[in-house]
Every structure is written in structure tokens, then in C-alpha cells.
Amino acid sequence: MPFDKGRFRLSMGIVALDLDEWLQPDEYFYKELLEKEALLANQKSEVFQSIQGSQLAQQEVLDLIIDYMNRFHSELLRIDGDKIFVDGIRRNFSRKEFTEMPLDLAGRLVQEDLCLMAPGDTGYTLEAASLCFPSRWRLIDKIGKRMVDIHSPVPDYENKLARPVDRFFDKLDINKPVWRVNWSLTDDPDLYQPIRKTSTDYSRSINSKNAGDLIFLRCERQTLRRLPHTGWILFNIKTYVDKVSALVCQPEALVALAHSVKNMSTDMQQYKNIAPYRKQLLEYLDVTHRQCLDV
Numbered sequence: 004m005p006f007d008k009g010r011f012r013l014s015m016g017i018v019a020l021d022l023d024e025w026l027q028p029d030e031y032f033y034k035e036l037l038e039k040e041a042l043l044a045n046q047k048s049e050v051f052q053s054i055q056g057s058q059l060a061q062q063e064v065l066d067l068i069i070d071y072m073n074r075f076h077s078e079l080l081r082i083d084g085d086k087i088f089v090d091g092i093r094r095n096f097s098r099k100e101f102t103e104m105p106l107d108l109a110g111r112l113v114q115e116d117l118c119l120m121a122p123g124d125t126g127y128t129l130e131a132a133s134l135c136f137p138s139r140w141r142l143i144d145k146i147g148k149r150m151v152d153i154h155s156p157v158p159d160y161e162n163k164l165a166r167p168v169d170r171f172f173d174k175l176d177i178n179k180p181v182w183r184v185n186w187s188l189t190d191d192p193d194l195y196q197p198i199r200k201t202s203t204d205y206s207r208s209i210n211s212k213n214a215g216d217l218i219f220l221r222c223e224r225q226t227l228r229r230l231p232h233t234g235w236i237l238f239n240i241k242t243y244v245d246k247v248s249a250l251v252c253q254p255e256a257l258v259a260l261a262h263s264v265k266n267m268s269t270d271m272q273q274y275k276n277i278a279p280y281r282k283q284l285l286e287y288l289d290v291t292h293r294q295c296l297d298v
């Protein structure tokens with residue numbers, strides 16, 4: 004649980020990553036691969052972008068992903084020379100067809116979104132990404148930008164996080180990858196969320212009884228690692244969405260989420276778009292917590 008300390012604190016929150024657990028395929032593997040395929044077929048520029056000069060690093064990412072899946076999840080991907088088979092959905096890919104944009108192929112083989120950051124004179128910039136499951140942002144608004152500009156809508160990022168994050172990026176060691184979690188709440192469970200909505204018709208029907216089933220907890224498991232050959236940084240995002248009611252009978256999690264929501268700054272509440280259902284959610288968490296203790 005990303006909010007288990009019960010307070011809302013904007014922090015880097017990074018933890019060492021065991022590379023054997025770099026990618027996390029789960030029961031939605033095939034479903035999400037098909038969802039990516041449809042997005043890439045219908046609106047490619049929204050979900051894939053690359054800047055010239057990123058091809059080598061893209062290739063490095065593809066090689067690492069194939070190697071990892073082959074070692075740890077050969078039941079999901081089968082490699083045969085140039086060909087990669089995803090038998091569970093009867094798909095096969097030829098690496099040769101993706102020589103211009105290897106990151107596009109890499110993104111089609113895993114549930115994670117993949118963002119490539121290159122070092123430059125003014126800090127790290129986003130040079131290529133396969134990003135099918137954005138959390139209320141659009142790739143075309145961020146491609147080519149520096150970290151501080153990418154994060155410009157995030158309250159307090161510039162004064163609290165920008166410098167530590169830039170320093171951390173400069174020092175990130177090839178052998179010391181990390182992971183962190185971002186979380187948000189949403190009334191729309193779709194993985195593809197490019198639009199920052201302020202309110203939806205849907206959220207108007209939320210009350211303190213149904214809040215647990217109509218509000219979703221959206222968590223992003225993010226990993227950061229430096230690529231050994233190019234020295235660029237790869238940022239992966241694996242998105243998990245579940246009903247808030249999935250926390251039923253986890254009293255500590257219910258309390259922690261309620262504390263985080265209560266203690267969040269107004270700016271952050273607005274950024275995370277919690278206002279339309281904040282009151283109903285807090286009532287739901289309170290009642291559910293009490294019921295949970297009574298059982």
C-alpha cells in the first residue's frame with residue numbers, strides 16, 4: 004500500500020529493486036497486450052513517440068526485455084531466432100520489422116509502459132516512450148521535455164522534488180535500480196486515461212454506500228534503471244486498478260487511505276481530482292472500517 008504511513012507526503016520514496024523482479028506480468032497479461040495493440044493500431048501518435056537519436060537505447064531496452072521474459076516468463080513469450088511468439092493470443096512479431104523503433108516492439112511484449120530518458124546539458128529529457136496507460140497526461144505534451152517541465156502540473160514538484168530527483172538521476176548506478184509507487188483515485192477504471200477530467204457524470208452518482216465500488220484505487224509501480232551500454236535511464240510504469248472496496252477488512256489500509264485523503268493539500272486534492280467524491284469516500288472508509296472491526 005503506497006499510503007501505509009497514513010499521511011500524505013510528497014517524496015521520492017524510492018526503494019532498491021531486485022532485477023529478478025523487474026517486470027511483473029500478471030493475470031491480465033494477454034488482455035493488456037491486446038489493449039495496447041488496439042491503441043497502437045488506432046491512435047499510434049498518442050501512445051508511441053520517439054525522437055531521432057534514441058534508436059540505440061530503444062534497441063537496448065528491447066534486448067533487456069526479451070532476455071528477462073525469456074529467463075523468467077518463457078511460458079508467456081517464445082523466442083525463435085528473429086521471431087517472438089505470444090502463443091496465448093496467437094501473435095508473432097519479427098524483430099526486423101521494428102528495427103527503426105525497437106521500443107514499439109518492446110512495449111507490445113509487456114504490460115509495463117516504457118519511457119526512455121537521455122542525459123543532456125540541461126538534465127534528463129524524455130526521448131522515446133511506449134505509453135498506453137497514462138494517468139491523465141498525454142505523451143505528445145511531454146516528449147522532448149526535461150523532468151521539471153514534464154512535472155509542471157504536479158503541485159510542489161518544482162520546489163520539493165525537482166532537485167533531489169535530478170541529483171538522483173545523475174548518480175543512478177547501473178547495478179542499483181530502484182522502484183517507487185504513485186497512487187491516485189479515479190471514478191473511471193479504464194487503463195488508458197489521457198484526459199485530465201475535473202468531474203464526470205459518473206462521479207455524481209457516488210454516495211457513501213456505493214463509493215467503494217464506484218471509486219478505484221490506481222497505483223503505478225514505477226522502476227528506474229540505467230542502461231549499461233548507452234547510459235540512458237529507463238522508467239517503467241506498471242498500472243494496477245482496483246475498486247476501493249478491495250480494501251474491505253484491511254483496517255490499517257482503510258485508516259491510512261482516509262488519513263492521506265484528509266491530510267492532502269488543497270492543490271494536491273485538486274490535482275488528483277478527489278474533490279467530487281471526497282466527502283462520500285471518507286464516510287465510506289469510516290463506516291467500512293467500523294464494520295470491519297465489529298466482525
Ligand code: HEM
Nearest residue numbers: 014015118129139140145153154156157168185186187238
Ligand atoms: C524518482 C523519479 C520520479 C518522481 C519522484 C516522480 C514524482 C511524481 C509525482 C509525485 C507525480 C504526481 C502523481 C500523483 O501524485 O498523482 C508525478 C507525475 C508524473 N510523472 Fe513523475 N516522477 C518521477 C519520474 C518520472 C519520470 C522519469 C517521468 C518520465 C516520463 C515522469 C513522468 C510523470 C508524468 C507525465 C506525470 C503526470 C504529470 C501531469 O499531471 O501532467 N515521472 N511524478
